[in-house]
Amino acid sequence: MSEVNRPLIEEAVRLILTAIGEDPNREGLLDTPKRVAKMYEEVFSGLNENPEKHFETIFSEDHEELVLVKDIPFYSMCEHHLVPFFGKAHVAYIPKNGRVTGLSKLARAVEAVAKRPQLQERITSTIADSMMNKLEAHGVMVVVEAEHMCMTMRGVKKPGSKTITTAVRGTLAEDSIARSEVLSLIKN
Ligand SMILES: Nc1nc2c(ncn2[C@@H]2O[C@H](COP(=O)(O)OP(=O)(O)OP(=O)(O)O)[C@@H](O)[C@H]2O)c(=O)[nH]1
Numbered sequence: 509m510s511e512v513n514r515p516l517i518e519e520a521v522r523l524i525l526t527a528i529g530e531d532p533n534r535e536g537l538l539d540t541p542k543r544v545a546k547m548y549e550e551v552f553s554g555l556n557e558n559p560e561k562h563f564e565t566i567f568s569e570d571h572e573e574l575v576l577v578k579d580i581p582f583y584s585m586c587e588h589h590l591v592p593f594f595g596k597a598h599v600a601y602i603p604k605n606g607r608v609t610g611l612s613k614l615a616r617a618v619e620a621v622a623k624r625p626q627l628q629e630r631i632t633s634t635i636a637d638s639m640m641n642k643l644e645a646h647g648v649m650v651v652v653e654a655e656h657m658c659m660t661m662r663g664v665k666k667p668g669s670k671t672i673t674t675a676v677r678g679t680l681a682e683d684s685i686a687r688s689e690v691l692s693l694i695k696n
């Protein structure tokens with residue numbers, strides 16, 4: 509549920525258009541403030557969403573071994589420049605006490621966390637911490653790889669460069685062999 513103030517965004521977009529020397533009343537730009545407001549509502553729709561709510565779906569299943577959902581695509585907005593960064597998230601956990609969640613819920617949590625002004629590090633750790641809190645798992649590992657438009661289309665201009673962040677919790681933080689297993693499953 510989004511609480512974005514669309515009229516205020518429209519007003520701001522008209523101001524930005526004027527500030528860059530454009531005419532917001534030019535035919536092609538007339539509906540632009542409306543479109544941008546609608547887009548922001550969509551790309552920031554995770555702002556008021558607690559990712560933990562997705563882990564309320566729990567199946568009682570006696571599986572205390574690794575579960576990995578990899579290659580979850582995501583799009584987010586860099587909080588420094590408000591331009592996109594995007595890539596893939598890989599989410600792994602080892603359930604405890606039969607607390608197994610629905611596979612799609614891992615992807616839903618990624619969506620909720622990505623759809624805000626963000627830092628890649630924060631996306632990674634928020635997902636890991638929500639899973640530890642709500643699922644009370646033995647361990648969690650989240651790996652996020654992304655390309656940042658603020659590093660490609662502007663600024664340092666390094667297209668193709670990728671940032672990889674990890675967050676590891678619980679037994680996976682203590683066990684380097686288990687961690688390597690997750691990494692090799694992500695790679696293959
Ligand atoms: N740690 C981290 N930094 C990010 C992320 N997204 C963008 N940045 C960086 O945020 C920094 C902001 O640096 P500033 O010097 O304040 O801004 P700037 O002058 O626009 O910096 P340049 O991008 O180097 O031109 C840049 O180095 C970006 O690469 C992110 O998810 N995590």
Ligand SMILES: [Zn+2]
Pocket residue numbers: 586587588589590591656658659
């Ligand atoms: Zn940026």
